[in-house]
Structure formats: structure tokens, C-alpha cells
Amino acid sequence: MKVVKFGGSSLASGEQLEKVYGIVTSDPERKFVVVSAPGKRSSEDIKVTDLLIACAEKRINGEDLSNELKMLIDRYGSIATELNLPADVIKQIEADFLQVIDGDRSNKERYLDAVKASGEDNNAKLIAAYFQVMGTKATYVNPKDAGLFVSDEPGNAQVLPESYDQLYKLRDIEGIVIFPGFFGFTKDGHIATFSRSGSDITGSILANGIKVNVYENFTDVDAVFSVNPTIVSNPKEIKELTYREMRELSYAGFSVFHDEALIPAFRAGIPVNVRNTNNPSAPGTFIVNDRENSNGPVTGIASDKGFCSIYISKYLMNRELGFGRKLLQILEENEISYEHIPSGIDDITVILRENQMDEEKEANIVARIYGELQADKVEVEHGLSLLMIVGEGMRHNVGTTARASQALAEAGVNIEMINQGSSEVSMMFGIKAVHEKKAVQALYNAFFVGAVTV
Numbered sequence: 001m002k003v004v005k006f007g008g009s010s011l012a013s014g015e016q017l018e019k020v021y022g023i024v025t026s027d028p029e030r031k032f033v034v035v036s037a038p039g040k041r042s043s044e045d046i047k048v049t050d051l052l053i054a055c056a057e058k059r060i061n062g063e064d065l066s067n068e069l070k071m072l073i074d075r076y077g078s079i080a081t082e083l084n085l086p087a088d089v090i091k092q093i094e095a096d097f098l099q100v101i102d103g104d105r106s107n108k109e110r111y112l113d114a115v116k117a118s119g120e121d122n123n124a125k126l127i128a129a130y131f132q133v134m135g136t137k138a139t140y141v142n143p144k145d146a147g148l149f150v151s152d153e154p155g156n157a158q159v160l161p162e163s164y165d166q167l168y169k170l171r172d173i174e175g176i177v178i179f180p181g182f183f184g185f186t187k188d189g190h191i192a193t194f195s196r197s198g199s200d201i202t203g204s205i206l207a208n209g210i211k212v213n214v215y216e217n218f219t220d221v222d223a224v225f226s227v228n229p230t231i232v233s234n235p236k237e238i239k240e241l242t243y244r245e246m247r248e249l250s251y252a253g254f255s256v257f258h259d260e261a262l263i264p265a266f267r268a269g270i271p272v273n274v275r276n277t278n279n280p281s282a283p284g285t286f287i288v289n290d291r292e293n294s295n296g297p298v299t300g301i302a303s304d305k306g307f308c309s310i311y312i313s314k315y316l317m318n319r320e321l322g323f324g325r326k327l328l329q330i331l332e333e334n335e336i337s338y339e340h341i342p343s344g345i346d347d348i349t350v351i352l353r354e355n356q357m358d359e360e361k362e363a364n365i366v367a368r369i370y371g372e373l374q375a376d377k378v379e380v381e382h383g384l385s386l387l388m389i390v391g392e393g394m395r396h397n398v399g400t401t402a403r404a405s406q407a408l409a410e411a412g413v414n415i416e417m418i419n420q421g422s423s424e425v426s427m428m429f430g431i432k433a434v435h436e437k438k439a440v441q442a443l444y445n446a447f448f449v450g451a452v453t454v
């Protein structure tokens with residue numbers, strides 16, 4: 001048995017849904033279908049989830065949302081028309097959207113999550129109706145009825161472990177199960193969504209709970225490429241990579257698969273197969289536990305912008321008990337989490353996501369580090385990108401750092417920091433965001449051009 005997840009790009013139009021139907025019904029193992037909300041039909045298009053967020057924000061602010069609402073209903077309406085679905089399908093969807101958008105706004109975060117989740121929920125209902133019209137037995141299943149329980153963290157929910165046993169019972173449903181991705185229910189019955197692009201997480205949770213053989217994740221590319229194809233044209237495809245490699249690469253910018261979606265599949269030892277809805281005969285990429293290391297030290301190169309660093313220097317920092325704890329406490333009290341902490345004898349750098357900082361917090365943090373930690377120097381640097389080179393082979397390979405830093409130097413990219421730290425499979429470079437593209441290209445040329453990828 002397989003769980004198959006289709007992303008927004010695979011569900012953006014009636015034409016795409018016809019492909020989805022063909023893919024699901026061509027393999028009797030494809031019983032559990034997890035769906036996102038309709039995504040972009042072209043690069044200028046708007047994802048349904050973004051339309052829903054705009055509707056919710058306008059409703060909260062008491063602004064006119066008729067434009068967004070019309071675009072939203074038209075998206076589902078045009079799909080239903082393309083597929084010749086009965087008129088009551090779209091009527092019910094429209095009624096549901098109106099009800100959810102007019103719903104209880106006393107808790108803004110919960111309200112926003114309920115509105116966001118309605119995109120996948122209504123899409124699952126529409127797709128189940130379409131499969132039925134086509135003569136295939138298919139049932140829409142609500143995550144609450146299925147027992148997909150999550151923590152009460154709106155927009156960032158985590159699955160509760162007891163969900164897995166509940167989800168195993170989905171096996172008992174006859175025919176195909178159509179399951180909305182992206183959200184679950186808290187123990188007290190509220191909707192809570194995963195972080196953005198979180199339908200991948202739902203697919204992985206179902207794969208674990210149902211104990212399927214494979215989790216197929218259908219998207220709009222033939223494979224996971226060794227580098228983001230929007231940065232380097234025609235990059236090498238990766239046929240096979242490990243969970244650890246993929247987790248690092250997803251975390252660092254490979255948006256093709258959500259980094260939090262690796263753990264449930266990994267824990268149950270279920271391979272993930274990333275495939276293309278627009279080219280289903282391509283074998284795609286397999287994410288597995290172990291693989292043969294025949295492709296050199298580096299499997300992939302990822303990059304992500306939106307970071308800043310706090311550099312702190314203090315003579316004899318290494319001798320001072322509790323310096324790190326006090327520093328992190330200052331960040332914690334400003335509700336800031338960190339990503340990396342490279343350090344030296346007399347200095348330490350904390351790297352964090354820039355969107356957590358504002359001018360007020362920055363001033364408070366800097367003043368406290370000077371005042372409470374008696375630092376000699378504190379400098380905050382904005383506009384950083386992190387580059388991550390990832391590969392299981394790096395452990396056994398001498399000279400990877402030298403090769404990477406030489407490539408960056410030749411491209412005129414200054415390395416602000418290196419973290420070769422604890423992860424055995426990755427190495428991180430901090431650079432100025434303006435240099436991100438040429439840095440990624442330079443690293444790709446150094447490790448892949450002329451090399452053979454497995």
C-alpha cells in the first residue's frame with residue numbers, strides 16, 4: 001500500500017486533476033491520497049492558501065474582501081466546471097468558505113488557521129466528488145474523524161504521537177481515501193495547521209500511521225535536483241539520498257520537500273519517492289535510510305536567505321562560566337530562537353532568522369549583552385544567506401572545505417562564517433545575501449560539473 005501526496009502545483013486546474021486521477025487509478029497500491037489546496041497555474045498566479053490568508057486578514061481588519069473572495073470561489077468553480085462536476089459540489093464549497101471566513105474571530109491565530117485549512121479541506125471534498133463522478137469509489141476523510149491530533153501551536157502544529165495508532169484504522173475504509181493535508185485538530189477540537197507547505201508533513205504522518213510500503217510525493221519536477229533549479233539551470237538529478245541528507249537540504253532551502261516531513265517516514269523506515277505529476281513515468285528520487293556512496297563527497301547544495309548574525313567578542317570568554325547560557329537567555333526572553341552558534345576562544349556568533357528581529361528587540365539585545373555580559377564588542381549583521389553543502393560522503397573525504405572555499409574565493413564571494421560543526425553530513429557557509437546566486441553556481445561548478453551523480 002502507498003500514501004500518495006499531491007502538492008498545490010499538481011492540483012491547480014481541472015487538467016491537473018485529470019492527471020492525478022490517472023496516476024492514482026493506474027496503481028491499485030495507491031489507496032491513500034493526501035491533497036494540498038490548489039496552487040499556482042503560472043508564476044504570476046496566487047496560491048489558494050495565500051488568497052485565504054488575504055481574506056482572513058481583511059475580515060479581521062474590517063476591510064472589503066469581495067475581490068479575494070471572488071477569486072477564491074472562481075478558482076474552485078473553474079476546476080469544478082472543467083471537470084463537469086454537479087452544481088451542488090461548488091455550492092457546498094462556496095457555503096463552507098463563507099461560513100469559515102465569517103467564523104469566530106475572538107482568537108486571531110486560531111481563526112487564521114481555520115481559514116487556511118479550509119483550502120485543503122474543500123479541495124479534498126472536491127477531489128473525492130470528482131473520483132466518484134469518474135466511477136471510482138473514493139471517500140473524503142476529515143482529520144478529526146481519522147484521529148490526526150496535533151499540538152495547540154497555530155501555524156506551527158506538531159503531531160501528537162497517539163495519532164499514529166488511530167490513523168492505522170484508515171486501512172479499514174473501502175476504496176480510495178482522500179485526505180486533506182496541512183492541518184490536524186487539537187485535543188480540545190480546534191483546527192491547527194502545520195507550517196507553510198505542511199501537506200508534505202500530513203503525507204508522512206499518514207505513511208507512518210498506516211505503515212505503508214512507500215510514501216510517494218508528487219510535485220512538478222522530475223526529481224530532487226542537486227541544486228535549486230531556479231538558481232542553476234538543468235542541474236543534476238539525485239536518484240537516491242538519505243533521510244539525513246534530505247533533512248539538511250530541505251532545512252537549508254530545498255523547498256521541494258518540507259524538512260519536518262522526513263521524521264515520521266524515517267521513524268517508520270518508509271522510503272519517500274519524490275515524483276512528477278506532469279511526467280509520471282520518470283522514476284523520481286528515493287529518500288532512504290542507507291545508500292551506496294558512489295557520487296563523491298557532495299550530494300546537494302542548498303541556500304536560503306533571511307538570516308542575521310550577532311557577533312560578540314569578549315576577552316577570556318572561554319573561561320567564563322555560564323556565558324553561553326546567559327546569552328541564550330537574553331535571546332529567549334526576546335522570544336528569539338537561533339539556528340547556529342559558531343564560536344572561538346574570545347568570540348561567539350549567533351545566527352538567527354531575521355524575521356524574528358525588529359529594531360526594538362535588536363536594541364534591547366545589544367544593550368543587554370553589553371550591560372549584563374560586559375562584552376567588548378557586539379555587532380549585528382543583516383542580509384545574510386546560508387549555503388549548505390550536504391553529503392554522507394563528506395565524512396570520509398579530505399579537502400571538501402578547501403575545495404568549497406577556493407570556489408567561493410574565485411567567484412569573489414567573501415565567507416562571513418563557516419560552521420562545520422556537529423552534523424556529520426553538512427557544512428555551512430554564511431555569506432552576504434547579494435552573493436547567493438553566484439556562490440551557489442560556483443559551488444555547483446566545483447562539485448558537480450563533470451562529476452557523475454548517483
Ligand SMILES: Nc1ncnc2c1ncn2[C@@H]1O[C@H](COP(=O)(O)OP(=O)(O)O)[C@@H](O)[C@H]1O
Pocket residue numbers: 006007008009010036039197218219220221223224225226227228229230253254255256257
Ligand atoms: N533541489 C531542488 N530540486 C527540485 N526542486 C526544487 C529544488 N529546490 C527548490 N525546488 C523547487 O521546488 C518546487 C516544488 O515544490 P513546491 O512548489 O512546494 O511543489 P508542490 O506544489 O508540489 O507542493 C520546484 O518547482 C522547484 O522550483
Ligand SMILES: N[C@@H](CC(=O)OP(=O)(O)O)C(=O)O
Pocket residue numbers: 006007008009036037039047049050119181182195196197198199200
Ligand atoms: N497549501 C498549503 C500547504 C501545502 O503543502 O501546499 P503546497 O503543497 O502547495 O506546498 C501552503 O501553501 O502552505
